[in-house]
Each structure stands twice: as C-alpha cells, then as structure tokens.
Amino acid sequence: MNLNGKCPTGPIEKTWDKHRFDMKLVNPANKRKYKILVVGTGLAGASAAASLAELGYNVEAFCYQDSPRRAHSIAAQGGINASKNYPNDGDSIYRLFYDTVKGGDFRAREADVWRLAQVSSHIIDQCVAQGVPFARDYAGYLDNRSFGGAQVSRTFYARGQTGQQLLLGAYSALSRQIKAGMVKMFPRTEMLDLVLVDGEAKGITVRDLISGEIRCHVGDAVLLCTGGYVNVFYLSTMAMGASVTAIWKAYKKGAFFANPCYTQIHPTCIPQSGDYQSKLTLMSESLRNDGRCWVPKNRGDNRSPNDIPEEDRDYYLERKYPSFGNLAPRDIASRAAKEQCDDGRGVGPGGRGVYLDFRDSIARLGEETIRERYGNLFEMYERITDENGYKVPMRIYPAPHYAMGGLWVDYNLMSNIPGLFVLGEANFSVHGANRLGASALMQGLADGYFVIPYTVAHYLAQTKPGKAKEDHAECRKSIEDVKGSMKKLLSINGRRTVTELMRELGTLMWNNVGMARSKEGLTEVIMKIPGIREEFWQNLRVTGNGAQINQQLENAGRTADFLEFAELLCRDALHRNESCGGHFRVEYQYEDGEAKRDDKNYCYSAAWEFKGVDSEPELHKEPLEFKEVHLAVRSYK
Amino acid sequence: MSGQNEHKTMTLKLIVWRQNGKNGPGRFETYTAREITEHHSFLEMLDVVNEDLIKEGKEPIIFDHDCREGICGVCSQVINGVPHGGQERTTVCQLHMRKFKDGDTIYIEPWRARAFPILKDLMVDRSALDTIIQAGGYTSAHTGGAPDANAIPIPKPDAEYSMDAAECIGCGACVAACPNGAAMLFTGAKVAQLAVLPQGKVEAKERARAMIKAMQECGFGNCTNHYECQAACPKGIHVKFIARLNREYIRALIG
Ligand SMILES: Cc1cc2nc3c(=O)[nH]c(=O)nc-3n(C[C@H](O)[C@H](O)[C@H](O)COP(=O)(O)OP(=O)(O)OC[C@H]3O[C@@H](n4cnc5c(N)ncnc54)[C@H](O)[C@@H]3O)c2cc1C
Ligand code: SF4
Ligand code: FES
Numbered sequence: 045m046n047l048n049g050k051c052p053t054g055p056i057e058k059t060w061d062k063h064r065f066d067m068k069l070v071n072p073a074n075k076r077k078y079k080i081l082v083v084g085t086g087l088a089g090a091s092a093a094a095s096l097a098e099l100g101y102n103v104e105a106f107c108y109q110d111s112p113r114r115a116h117s118i119a120a121q122g123g124i125n126a127s128k129n130y131p132n133d134g135d136s137i138y139r140l141f142y143d144t145v146k147g148g149d150f151r152a153r154e155a156d157v158w159r160l161a162q163v164s165s166h167i168i169d170q171c172v173a174q175g176v177p178f179a180r181d182y183a184g185y186l187d188n189r190s191f192g193g194a195q196v197s198r199t200f201y202a203r204g205q206t207g208q209q210l211l212l213g214a215y216s217a218l219s220r221q222i223k224a225g226m227v228k229m230f231p232r233t234e235m236l237d238l239v240l241v242d243g244e245a246k247g248i249t250v251r252d253l254i255s256g257e258i259r260c261h262v263g264d265a266v267l268l269c270t271g272g273y274v275n276v277f278y279l280s281t282m283a284m285g286a287s288v289t290a291i292w293k294a295y296k297k298g299a300f301f302a303n304p305c306y307t308q309i310h311p312t313c314i315p316q317s318g319d320y321q322s323k324l325t326l327m328s329e330s331l332r333n334d335g336r337c338w339v340p341k342n343r344g345d346n347r348s349p350n351d352i353p354e355e356d357r358d359y360y361l362e363r364k365y366p367s368f369g370n371l372a373p374r375d376i377a378s379r380a381a382k383e384q385c386d387d388g389r390g391v392g393p394g395g396r397g398v399y400l401d402f403r404d405s406i407a408r409l410g411e412e413t414i415r416e417r418y419g420n421l422f423e424m425y426e427r428i429t430d431e432n433g434y435k436v437p438m439r440i441y442p443a444p445h446y447a448m449g450g451l452w453v454d455y456n457l458m459s460n461i462p463g464l465f466v467l468g469e470a471n472f473s474v475h476g477a478n479r480l481g482a483s484a485l486m487q488g489l490a491d492g493y494f495v496i497p498y499t500v501a502h503y504l505a506q507t508k509p510g511k512a513k514e515d516h517a518e519c520r521k522s523i524e525d526v527k528g529s530m531k532k533l534l535s536i537n538g539r540r541t542v543t544e545l546m547r548e549l550g551t552l553m554w555n556n557v558g559m560a561r562s563k564e565g566l567t568e569v570i571m572k573i574p575g576i577r578e579e580f581w582q583n584l585r586v587t588g589n590g591a592q593i594n595q596q597l598e599n600a601g602r603t604a605d606f607l608e609f610a611e612l613l614c615r616d617a618l619h620r621n622e623s624c625g626g627h628f629r630v631e632y633q634y635e636d637g638e639a640k641r642d643d644k645n646y647c648y649s650a651a652w653e654f655k656g657v658d659s660e661p662e663l664h665k666e667p668l669e670f671k672e673v674h675l676a677v678r679s680y681k
Numbered sequence: 682m683s684g685q686n687e688h689k690t691m692t693l694k695l696i697v698w699r700q701n702g703k704n705g706p707g708r709f710e711t712y713t714a715r716e717i718t719e720h721h722s723f724l725e726m727l728d729v730v731n732e733d734l735i736k737e738g739k740e741p742i743i744f745d746h747d748c749r750e751g752i753c754g755v756c757s758q759v760i761n762g763v764p765h766g767g768q769e770r771t772t773v774c775q776l777h778m779r780k781f782k783d784g785d786t787i788y789i790e791p792w793r794a795r796a797f798p799i800l801k802d803l804m805v806d807r808s809a810l811d812t813i814i815q816a817g818g819y820t821s822a823h824t825g826g827a828p829d830a831n832a833i834p835i836p837k838p839d840a841e842y843s844m845d846a847a848e849c850i851g852c853g854a855c856v857a858a859c860p861n862g863a864a865m866l867f868t869g870a871k872v873a874q875l876a877v878l879p880q881g882k883v884e885a886k887e888r889a890r891a892m893i894k895a896m897q898e899c900g901f902g903n904c905t906n907h908y909e910c911q912a913a914c915p916k917g918i919h920v921k922f923i924a925r926l927n928r929e930y931i932r933a934l935i936g
Contacts, residue, residue: 095824110745111811113851114753130831166827173827175820175874175881177843184834202844208752209847216819223815231808254800283747317720322728323749424751427768427775430719493824541735543728588740592702593801595743596735 047300047651047666050454051155056672057137060159063455064498068505075100077509080500081248081263082106083235083290085218086115087211087485088468089269091492094217097226099497104261105218105227106250108234108285108598113215116271116283117488120207121328121421123189123199124485126164131188135196137161144483145673147193147373148448148476149625149641151303151649154672155455156473163494164486168200170493174213178202191481192329193373193680199482204328204420210485214492230261234598237522238266238294238464239512245294245464246512249522251530253598256591258526260519262512265463265500268294269492272447272469274307276606276613277558278550280444281313281326287602288609291451291470299459300651300664302452302472304609305617308479308626309559310445311337311377314428315397324443325428327400327421329481332370334405334414335438337361337381339398343388349399349437360384360398368680375478375626375639376680378442382559383637385441392439401437442559446484448475448626449616452651452666456499457491460651463507465500467491472649477625530590533600538583542599545580546606549573553610557617562630566618570611574658577607608657615652619663622646643675690716691783695730697742698790700799707799709788712742719779723766724749724756726778727789744803751775751915754850757857758803759790764854764913772852772915792857796864796900807853809899810867816895817888818871820880839877846874848916855910855918861902866910868892869926870918876929889929 052063070078079102082093090112093105107115129135140161145152168186172178178200179187188197202209221227232253239247239260247262273288274280295301312327338357345352360380362369372380381398384390391397406414411434415422422433429439451459451466453473458465468488475483512519552572556565580603588594623632623639624646632640647668652661693714700707714730721729724746731741745755751772758773760766766776781787789803797805847870855866872889875881881888904923911920 091824098823109747109753109755110807111851113811113814114747114755116748116753118753118850119748119750128830166825168830169827170822170824172830173820173822173880175843175878177840177847177874177878178830179844180835180837180840182837184836184840185831202847205752205848208850209844212847216814217822217824219811219815220819220821222811229811231811283753284749285747318718320718320721320725320729322722322725325750423770424775427751427771427777428722430777430779497824539736541732543732585735585738587735587738593743593804596741 047452047664049153049666050456051153052455056154056158059155060162067498067502070501070505072100076102078102078504079104079263080265080267081261082267082269083248084115084269084271084468084470085112086117086269086271086468087214087488088492089267090115090211090214090218091489092267092269092467092496093227094214094221095493095497096500097221097224103221103227104230104263106230106233106235108232108253110231112218112229112231113212115211116286117211117485118208119283120485121204121326122191122330123201123206123482124167124210125191125198125482126168126200126486127161127198128165128168130186131197133196135198139196140164140198142673143194144474144480145476146678147478147480149478149639149678150476150643150647150670150675151306151624151668152474152476153668154670159495160474160487160490163490166494167486167489171210171213174216176202176209176213189330190333190371192332192371192377193480201330204418207485210489214489235290236293236526236601238297239518239522240297240461241512241516241518244462247519249519249526251526254593256594258523258530260514260523262514262516262519264504264507264509264511265465267465267467267496268451268470269467270470273609274444274447276550276610277444277554278547279316279321279324279554281310281324284323287605289602289605291466292605292609294451294459294461294464296654297461298654299461299464300452300653301449301612302649302651303449303477303616304613304652305620305627306448306477306625307444308374308446308448309378309442311374311381311442312400312440313443314425315392315439315441317393325424326443326445327425327438327440329374331400331418331421334417335400335402336370336404337377337398337400339384339389339391349391349401358384358389365680372680373478373480378559379628381442397439397441399437400440402433403437406434444554444558446479448472448477448479452649456502457495458499458503463503465496467496477627529601530597533584533597533604534586534590536581536584536586538585540579540583541585542596542603545576545584546599546603549576549607549610557614560628560630561617563618566614570614570618573607573611573614580604580607612652612661615661616650619650620646641677647675690718691778691781693717693781693784694786696786696788699742699802702801703798717778719777721778722749722774723760723776723778724774742803743801746774749774752850754852757792757805757852757854759792759857761788764792764857765915770915770917792853794856794862795902796862797853797856809901810851810853810864812899813864813868813892813895814871817884817891820875821884822880833879835878843874843877845919846870846922849918850916852915854913854915856901858909858913859902860907860909861905863904864896864901865904865923865926866914866918866920868896869922872929873922873925876925885929886933889926890933893930
C-alpha cells in the first residue's frame with residue numbers, strides 16, 4: 045500500500061497558508077468540551093500543552109521526570125535555527141528549506157520542511173517574549189553563530205544552554221496554564237499503553253511511578269511528544285530514562301513506524317572510558333566553529349598532541365571537504381572520524397578518538413574569547429576527563445545522539461491512527477535521513493507552538509467530544525494487559541540484571557548497526573536479538589515489587605520494548621539497499637567512501653506495520669517527490 | 682596525558698540513608714563499593730553497588746538521576762554533609778571518583794528540608810519548586826502575536842545578568858543547604874532573570890509578590906543571610922539575586 049502524507053499542493057510558498065485556511069476550526073465556546081492528552085513535556089510537548097490550553101482546550105500532560113522542566117530537551121547546548129537573516133548574509137526561508145532538504149539527504153517531504161522554515165522566525169519572537177535570554181551583541185540585538193551543513197549564520201543561542209533556556213520558556217508557559225487550571229500535570233507518570241476506541245486514539249494507560257498505580261486516562265485526542273529512541277544503543281547522549289516505549293506501544297496498536305534506521309551519530313562526544321560507563325556526553329557541535337579536527341598523519345604516532353608538528357597532522361575534514369571544512373554535516377563528520385580510527389590513526393584509549401584542537405583559534409582570538417564562547421563546555425570536558433582543553437586538544441568520538449525516524453505522521457502530524465498525533469523527535473517528519481545541527485529544537489517548538497494548534501482543531505472539529513470513558517472495556521483491558529506484563533517482569537526471578545541485558549543489546553547494536561551497516565552484520569543481529577529477548581524473559585531479575593517506587597521495574601519495561609524495537613530498526617536498515625544520511629551501508633558507497641543513494645529504488649519513506657512480535661512487519665511506502673530542490677548527489681566538498 | 686593509571690582501583694565504604702516510603706522510618710546502611718576507578722562518576726559508582734545488591738536479591742538504593750550531565754537538575758544527594766558533594770559548580774552526576782581516595786568512608790543522604798518530603802531512600806519530592814514557578818515565574822505572553830525578536834534591543838549587560846540568573850537548574854541544593862530550608866536563591870533567580878528584561882518588567886512586582894507567597898505556603902523557611910545556598914549551588918547562582926528579589930518584593934508592597 046502506498047501511503048499519502050496529504051500535503052497541500054500548489055506553489056510551495058503558499059502551501060501552509062492555504063492549508064491553514066482550508067482546515068476546520070473549533071469554535072471558541074466548544075474548545076473547553078474537548079480534552080487533549082499530551083504525553084511528554086519536552087520542547088514539543090510543553091509548547092503544545094501550553095498553546096492548546098491558552099486556546100481553551102482542557103489538557104492533561106504527562107512526563108516520567110519529577111517535573112516538566114527536566115525533559116531531555118534541557119540538555120541541548122548549541123542553538124536553534126531560524127531564517128531571520130539578521131546578519132544579512134543571504135539567509136531566507138527558501139535557503140533554510142533548501143539546506144534542510146539537502147541536509148536530510150532528500151528523504152523528507154518538501155511541504156513539511158517548507159512549513160518548518162516558514163514558522164522558524166516566529167519561534168524566536170515567541171521565545172524572546174517569554175524572557176528567554178538569548179545571546180546579544182553590544183548594540184543589544186540578537187547574536188548568531190554557524191552550525192554544520194549551512195554557510196550562513198542562522199543559529200540563535202543562549203550560552204551553551206540553549207535547550208535549557210528554550211525548555212524553561214515553554215515550561216513557564218505551561219506553568220502559567222497549570223496555575224490557570226487549564227492543564228493538569230502528571231509528573232513521574234509513565235505511559236505504558238495506548239487505548240483505541242473504534243479505531244481512534246482515545247486514551248493512555250499509565251503507571252504512577254511513586255505509588256505504582258496503573259490507570260487509564262481518556263481524552264479526545266492523544267499527542268505523543270516522547271522524544272527519541274537512540275538509547276537502543278545503550279550508550280548515547282540521551283537521558284537515562286529516554287526510551288522507545290510510548291511510540292512502541294502505539295506501534296503495537298497499529299501506528300506505523302517510519303524510517304527507524306535513520307539514526308544520528310554525533311561527531312563530537314567525549315570518548316568512552318570504561319565498561320562501567322552509563323552514558324556518553326556530547327560536546328556541542330558549535331565547538332567546530334573554532335576547533336579543528338585532526339589525527340596524526342602516521343599510524344602509531346604516540347607523541348603527545350602538542351609535540352606533533354603541523355606537517356605530521358592530518359586535518360582530515362578540511363582536506364576532504366574544503367568548502368565546509370570542520371563544519372561538514374554530522375553524518376559526514378562522524379564517518380570521517382571513524383574512517384581515520386579504522387585506519388589506525390585514532391588517538392586515546394583503544395585508538396577510538398580524534399583531536400578537536402583550539403590552539404589556532406586561541407592564538408587568533410585569545411583564550412578569553414574562547415572561554416566566553418564555550419567556557420561551560422571546556423569545564424564539563426575537564427570534569428569528565430581531567431584534561432584542560434585550552435592547553436591540550438580535546439579528544440572526541442562519535443556517539444548515538446538523535447533519531448530521525450519515528451512514528452509516521454501526515455502533514456497534520458497525525459499518525460495513521462485517527463486522533464493520534466506525534467510531535468518533536470518522536471515523529472519522522474522533517475529531517476529525512478540526517479538532521480542538521482540546531483534544527484531539532486526548531487522542529488520541536490514549531491510542532492508545538494505553531495502547527496498542532498491548527499491541525500488538532502481540524503481533527504477535533506470532526507469528532508464528538510467525550511466519546512470514551514475511563515471504564516470503557518478497552519481501558520479495562522489495557523489496564524489488565526499492563527498489570528500482566530508488570531507481574532511477569534517481577535516474577536521471572538532469574539540471575540541477570542536489566543542493565544546487563546540492555547548493555548548486551550546495545551553493544552551488539554552499536555558494533556553492527558551504529559555508524560556502518562552491512563547485509564551480513566544486520567542479518568546476524570536480526571538472528572541474535574530473539575536470543576537476548578528470550579534470555580531476558582527467562583533469566584531477568586527485578587527485586588522489590590510493583591506497588592512502590594521501583595526503578596528496575598521501570599527500566600525492565602523500557603528494555604523489553606527496546607529488545608523488540610531493535611529488530612525493527614535492523615530490518616529497516618537491511619531493506620534499504622542504499623546509503624543515505626545517517627544510514628550508511630558499506631556495500632553502497634562511491635570510491636572515495638561517500639554515501640551512494642539510490643533514488644530510483646529508495647526515494648520513499650518506509651513505514652512499518654506491526655504484525656506480531658515474532659512475525660515480520662509489513663512495509664508501506666510513501667513515495668517522495670522533489671519539485672523544488674532537485675535530487676542531486678549531496679556534496680559538501 | 683592522564684587516564685593511564687586506570688588499572689588502579691579503589692574500595693570505599695558507603696554509609697547510605699535508606700527509607701522505605703514517605704512515612705517509613707529511615708536508617709543508615711553500610712555498603713562496600715569495590716573496583717572503582719578514578720573515571721567512574723559518583724552515580725556510576727552507585728550503579729556498581731546497586732548491581733551487586735540486585736544480584737544478592739536485595740533492593741537497590743533509589744536515587745533520582747536522568748541527564749547525568751549536570752543540566753536536568755534531578756540528581757540530589759548530600760555527600761558527607763554537603764549537597765552535591767562540594768566540588769565547585771558541580772552536580773552529583775558530574776562528580777567523579779578521582780575526588781576520593783581508596784579506603785574513604787562516604788556518607789550519602791537525601792536533601793533534607795521541610796518542603797521536600799522524602800519519597801524513598803535518596804529520592805525527594807520537589808514539586809514545591811514547580812508550585813513557586815506556577816505562581817508567577819513567567820511572562821504572560823500567549824503563543825502567537827509576539828513582535829519581531831529584535832524589535833526591542835536589550836543591553837548586553839542586562840541580557841548577561843538575565844542569563845546568569847536563568848542558569849538555575851531547579852535542583853534544590855540551595856534549599857537543602859540552608860539552615861532555614863529557604864528557597865530564596867531559587868526564587869530570586871527567576872524573579873531577577875525576568876525583572877531585568879523589558880518583556881518581564883511589566884509583571885515584575887506582581888510576580889515577586891505571588892512567588893514569595895507561594896514560597897511561604899509551601900513550607901520553605903525565611904532567609905537569614907547565611908549564604909550557604911550560593912556555596913552549594915552547582916550553577917554558581919549569586920546571592921545578589923536574593924537582594925533583587927527583596928527589592929522587587931518591597932516595590933510590590935509599597936505599590
Ligand atoms: C546532548 C544533546 C544536545 C543537543 N543539542 C541540540 C542543539 O544544540 N540544537 C538542536 O536543535 N537540537 C539539539 N539536540 C536535540 C534536541 O534536544 C532534541 O531532539 C529535542 O529537544 C527533543 O525534544 P522533544 O520535545 O521531542 O523530546 P524530549 O525533550 O526528549 O522530551 C520527551 C518527553 O517525553 C516524556 N516521556 C518519554 N517517554 C514517556 C513515557 N513513556 N511516558 C510519559 N512520558 C514520557 C519525557 O518525560 C519528556 O517529558 C540535542 C540533544 C542532546 C541529547
Ligand atoms: S539556585 Fe542553584 S542550588 Fe538552587 S535550585 Fe537553582 S541551581 Fe539548584
Ligand atoms: S542527573 Fe541531570 S543534573 Fe544530575
């Protein structure tokens with residue numbers, strides 16, 4: 045079956061305005077009759093919940109942390125893009141649109157990307173109105189920096205804590221609505237199932253992480269804003285609690301999962317130091333504005349980096365990509381780092397690292413300027429590695445960071461299940477096969493502030509409010525199912541801990557499905573995963589009980605879902621016989637190692653339909669058409 | 682380069698507060714952390730201890746953690762009597778074991794404050810901080826209709842001052858460190874961040890009044906100028922923001 049994204053047609057620059065006019069509205073007096081469930085209160089969820097409540101809808105919002113202010117959006121460092129063209133360097137909606145389509149390696153819908161570029165400016169306006177303290181110049185105007193994949197400066201930032209400041213802005217708007225009684229907030233509450241009534245999304249089943257209570261919430265629409273799934277690699281830059289659970293449960297209830305194999309490996313993370321390691325730490329890509337990546341020219345050169353003279357250094361990004369240099373996009377920069385290390389020229393423990401060197405920019409601008417720009421990142425680096433980045437080049441290595449894939453949604457951000465909307469990193473919409481830096485924050489806020497308020501109305505206007513009640517048979521069944529699986533997890537009483545099993549899965553995934561993938565590797569992993577799954581269900585040990593705080597039980601549930609999801613990710617990677625963006629199949633590359641796309645056979649989004657845990661999922665295709673930006677080999681040379 | 686003596690490991694004695702649920706009695710329990718390297722973070726050291734406990738069929742130590750990179754503000758442990766462990770500008774999750782030596786005894790407790798009831802072991806309920814923000818920690822700007830972001834220039838020093846205050850991660854260490862359990866640093870930071878900006882000035886007085894009222898209702902104590910809060914704050918939030926809060930509050934009182 046071919047899927048239809050239901051994008052508006054006509055001249056691209058008119059699509060969103062025309063669509064906004066064509067959509068149905070809910071009359072102001074009727075809005076309060078509708079209840080919307082918002083799962084996740086990161087940038088996407090908090091902005092959506094606040095904006096919908098301001099419009100007069102009743103909102104219930106959920107997050108697993110103890111406060112909405114702690115969603116993982118808080119960790120974003122570098123910045124947020126917008127096509128303001130304040131620096132007068134040639135930016136425009138069209139250029140942001142073009143860069144994003146090309147950056148995504150031509151695997152996203154043009155209309156969705158256009159809308160994102162169009163509303164990007166309003167996001168900055170909105171955030172400033174909320175009191176977000178963006179960086180400013182001495183005239184008092186907003187400052188910009190550059191990010192990978194762009195030749196203009198369009199990234200707005202708040203020191204090295206842009207995500208924190210944007211999230212606190214959205215959280216403050218949300219807090220205002222909580223106070224006003226329009227949003228009911230349920231922190232420390234995890235969604236464990238989606239409830240469908242007559243084929244439409246009308247509720248969720250959750251576990252109260254303090255009391256252990258399992259209950260159902262019903263509403264007229266459900267918004268999943270639950271973030272990304274790259275913790276499937278175990279070690280990543282994600283928060284410890286980030287999981288695929290919410291969207292996986294929706295997938296198992298019939299929502300299509302699109303492009304799960306499009307995962308982003310971020311080039312500048314602090315290398316792993318030991319097996320006990322629980323997560324990896326990102327060093328913002330903005331560092332590549334002033335830091336230069338290099339490795340020794342000669343294998344086995346173990347002089348200290350400052351003793352290696354210029355002629356023995358290989359600034360490999362500048363060499364390979366002269367026009368973008370150190371600001372090559374992430375997928376390209378990560379693969380280049382891996383290439384150097386595979387070639388035996390990596391540095392640090394195990395040879396899995398490259399240098400990020402600030403010597404030249406410190407000589408040019410002075411240490412003070414560098415400290416002003418990135419001081420907190422240098423401090424963080426020193427706390428973790430005990431090394432001073434001003435004096436010795438930093439060591440960095442790529443790490444799993446972001447999921448471009450996610451639940452399939454149409455132009456209205458609605459999945460194939462009516463009433464189920466998916467926002468932010470949890471959906472698959474605009475980044476294609478690779479996301480450009482500073483574009484996730486933009487997308488999360490675009491979805492929440494400026495898209496969903498219109499598109500959810502279009503759905504609600506066509507449904508009667510209050511269709512489902514908490515005691516509906518589907519709710520009762522869902523509660524029983526969730527209770528059943530909790531009980532099962534607690535009763536295995538085996539010998540392996542959740543962490544051991546998750547680490548086993550993650551290592552397998554990282555080694556075979558991380559930065560480079562092959563048919564053999566993927567086939568092998570697909571054969572091995574059911575074994576780990578079986579081990580999990582036979583030999584897991586979770587102590588304590590379900591009627592109290594039990595972090596192992598929470599992790600066990602998340603791991604159980606990763607153990608199923610990992611297989612889907614591999615199947616998607618195996619079926620896509622091409623390399624594009626973050627998906628690199630070693631069989632498909634040019635002689636110089638660049639990714640070889642196959643537009644003839646794979647110019648589509650792959651949306652998978654669940655057919656049972658041990659059965660193969662069914663593939664649906666949504667063909668992609670490029671009318672504005674012509675399909676071309678993506679070059680940053 | 683460091684990182685070369687990673688084969689040396691430490692053994693540590695941990696004395697940890699365990700409390701089963703809100704009203705359950707609490708007690709200290711002693712554990713041994715083995716094979717810890719200087720590169721383990723403090724929380725990774727606790728992970729090691731917890732893995733052992735699970736294998737022995739016991740309940741692991743419950744503690745809040747999520748980002749593990751010092752920004753979400755959820756981690757909250759008092760280590761040897763000091764919230765976050767006493768390394769300057771560092772949260773527990775960013776504290777590394779190179780700050781300890783082989784054979785050390787380490788006391789680990791939850792935040793202790795009237796407004797933060799203990800939920801279990803080292804985990805506390807900090808929803809009172811959200812309640813303070815809900816009382817007024819925002820500008821009342823609706824989505825849509827905001828003027829161009831560059832319409833009102835903001836002097837760089839004001840923007841920097843605002844950002845200095847905005848760095849607060851809402852961890853509550855300031856409250857835990859305060860002998861009175863006051864939340865003045867937390868509240869002051871938010872009030873100051875917004876009051877200095879043209880967008881936030883409009884509601885500055887009402888905001889200070891409402892947030893202070895919420896603070897008192899939530900059971901936080903009064904500030905008697907001990908400045909323990911600033912010393913414990915992992916983001917280096919300055920006590921000058923408390924002065925700013927007091928100023929805005931007085932303005933609110935005199936109309
Ligand atoms: C270290 C780091 C740095 C980054 N830097 C940048 C940057 O500089 N620029 C940029 O544009 N992007 C950056 N990104 C990416 C960007 O931050 C994220 O993609 C984006 O913030 C995701 O927002 P979100 O709202 O979709 O999800 P999140 O912020 O992850 O929020 C997810 C929400 O869902 C909730 N949740 C999840 N599962 C459940 C469940 N089962 N039940 C209940 N609640 C649930 C969580 O509690 C949370 O509230 C960075 C990411 C990382 C990790
Ligand atoms: S002021 Fe400092 S100690 Fe207090 S909550 Fe904010 S960051 Fe934590
Ligand atoms: S775990 Fe997020 S700040 Fe420590």
